[in-house]
Amino acid sequence: MDAADEKIEQYRSEIIGYLKECYGFHECDDIKEILRTISAYRARASILRQGIIKSPNPKFNRFRLDSLDPFLAEMTEQFKIWSRISSVEQFEWETTTKG
Incomplete structure (x- = not known):
C-alpha cells in the first residue's frame, strides 16, 4: 500500500463515519x-x-468519482430533506399557535 492508498483509506473512513452519523439524525430533536x-x-x-x-x-x-462526489450529492439531498422537515415543523407550530 503506497502513500496515496493510505490517504484514500483515511478519507474513505472519514466519509463512512459521517454517513454513520447521518443515519442517527432521526434520533436528534434539534433540526x-x-x-x-x-x-x-x-x-x-x-x-x-x-x-x-x-x-x-x-x-x-x-x-473522487466513486466516493467523494456521491457523498457530496447525498449531503445535498440530506440538507434538502431536513430543511423541508424544518419547514413543515415551523408551519405546524404556526398553525397550532394561531388557533
Missing part, C-alpha cells in the same frame, strides 16, 4: 444542529475534493 452538521460535512468534503482535483494521481481521481 438546526442537524443542518449545521450536514453543512460541516459538506465543507470538509469540499476541501478534500479541492485537494484531490489538484492531484495528478489517478487513484485520487477514482476515489
